[in-house]
Amino acid sequence: MSESIGANTGTSILLEEVTKQYPGQVKPAVGGLTLEIPAGSLVMFVGPSGCGKTTTLKMINRLIEPTGGKIVINGQDVTKMDGDTLRRGIGYVIQAGGLFPHMTVATNIGLVPKMLGWDKAKIAERVDELLELVSLDPAIYRDRYPKELSGGQQQRVGVARALAADPPVLLMDEPFGAVDPITRQRLQDELLNIQSEVQKTIVCVTHDFDEAVKLGDWIAIFDEGAQLVQYDSPERILANPANEFVENFIGSGAGLKQLTLTRVNEVELVEAVTALPGDLASDVLSKLQGAGAPTAVVLDSRRRPLRRLTRRQLSRMQLVDDTVDASMPVVSDQSTLNDALDTMLVASADTAVVTGRREVFQGLINVQTIMEAISAANSAVGGDEAPVGLNSGAIPALSVENAMAAQTPSAEEPR
Ligand SMILES: Nc1ncnc2c1ncn2[C@@H]1O[C@H](COP(=O)(O)OP(=O)(O)O)[C@@H](O)[C@H]1O
Ligand SMILES: [Mg+2]
Missing domain, CATH: 3.10.580.10 (CBS-domain)
Structure with a gap:
């Protein structure tokens, strides 16, 4: 696969001043976002509804085309690459699995491998392997239809399908938003287990800050227009929220949330x-x-x-x-x-x-x-230096100097 976006692990993603201006909208949905997503890490996007999380995510696999900026995956500018080819290297998981109702579990999971021209035996083998990975017994589930599964099981199949062709990158948009709290907790635990096995580069959108703390190596907190308010480790965000917006987002009991981080x-x-x-x-x-x-x-x-x-x-x-x-x-x-x-x-x-x-x-x-x-x-939060993340060019009318001055302190330099 010479056209693919890289190895199956160890793939970094860099958004460079990425902007999305929807036609007819006054402000850009995403304004000049620069964001580094380190290879093999799990980055959580959180922020209020409508702040541009989904738009940002979908620009990474070009389900939405940016109106400005570049997206660089593994050192390669993918902004002009063929969209379908790009998406075959990027697993995509949406709420409720997004399964095709008229296809069996096995057919759903085998879609991308089939498009890639794998032979039937290899696809069947891969389907069973993935069902095992997401803790579904292949003998029981491979020939079922999505409506014969619970919400949590559908979501598992959605994850299996996204991993089918062993893509280096996995994008997830509120994947566990539609299941009950107990199933959600299990699916979260499972995602962490799977990630410890496969080491993908994962970007996951959530509106649940606790989920972000539990799953994320890094958390990006956005405000309207995908303005990055803070981008750091869960530990450091809890210990040092950048401002009141983040504090409100963390909600009450920031100290208690620390408890999820320690065993x-x-x-x-x-x-x-x-x-x-x-x-x-x-x-x-x-x-x-x-x-x-x-x-x-x-x-x-x-x-x-x-x-x-x-x-x-x-x-x-x-x-x-x-x-x-x-x-x-x-x-x-x-x-x-x-x-x-x-x-x-x-x-x-x-x-x-x-x-x-x-x-x-x-x-x-x-x-x-x-x-x-x-x-x-709270007093001894260490760890690796945070990846780069900031917005620029969001206020095109201003000079560079003024634009710098207009940025929040947290966006001034990498945190
Ligand atoms: N296809 C579209 N056309 C016009 N505006 C859109 C479109 N999709 C999203 N938006 C707007 O862009 C902003 C960001 O949306 P979205 O990325 O879906 O937010 P989030 O996922 O954070 O809830 C919102 O104001 C939304 O109304
Ligand atoms: Mg969304």
Whole structure:
């Protein structure tokens, strides 16, 4: 494929002063946007409705033609390249999957490979491989029609179809907007898993800031006319919102959103007094007193937590038994701090028991630890330097100097 836009991974995208002026509109929908999308990264576009996210996305695969500027993919100016050829190298996912209703799942997924002239056996093999990748059993789903699938399953097929010809670039426009919150969370997790396997360059539009924080390596926050207000890592945007617009967009509880970024295994756990069934309750009680701890964690022979015992409970028993408390708050060390806090809130407890592989007890996490993690995250946000992003030429009547002065501080230099 000599005309393709590059290797299947490691493809950068650069928008250079890209403008879209729709006929009959006073202001451009996208005004002089310069944006660097690093190879293999997942960039989220967020911003209010009508600010130009979809227009910007569709200019990358030229479903919408820019009226100004250049789009450079892997060093190649694609602005004048044949649109159909370009789009074969760019997967495109829209809300509700955008599947063709009269075609089976397999036919939908195999569309681009068929256009590329793959033979039938190779297409069939690829379809099954992709269904596996998006966690749909090929034997069950390949011959179904879209209407025989749930919304979440249709969306999975949409993702599979976009990945069919192994394109280096994936564009997604509010892909999970039409599914219920639980399905959305699963699809998000799955996208992250898939991305860790395939390392595409992904641009994904959302109006959900939490989704942007969860999925994005970088987040571009736009205001009307695709004016870039801030372009940085989720961590740094949460810690240092560029202005009030971004603060409002983040919404309440910016600190709490930090919790989605940190996993339980990244914070220091509290050690706990442990006990085994058969231990003398009085021995455990004196250990608790010695440690100044309120509860002991009872473990089974493989060190899996069974329940917690308070001093009062211990003082009333002779021997520790192997009763299981199903309502004990337990989180995996892979959980986010957000999940951990949720678990504590549901159990009305200020600590949760943490388990690792094979449910082996690791320690305790408490609200204090979580609060400290928030402030630590806020004060020490590091990471790679942000990619370049700014608008220029949006105000053609002004001289270059005035245009520079008119820009917001955040747009003045790369952040
Ligand atoms: N085909 C079109 N013709 C004229 N104006 C359009 C067209 N498509 C979008 N617009 C306008 O361009 C602006 C940006 O739209 P869009 O990119 O769809 O925003 P978003 O995806 O951020 O909601 C809006 O003001 C919208 O009304
Ligand atoms: Mg849109």
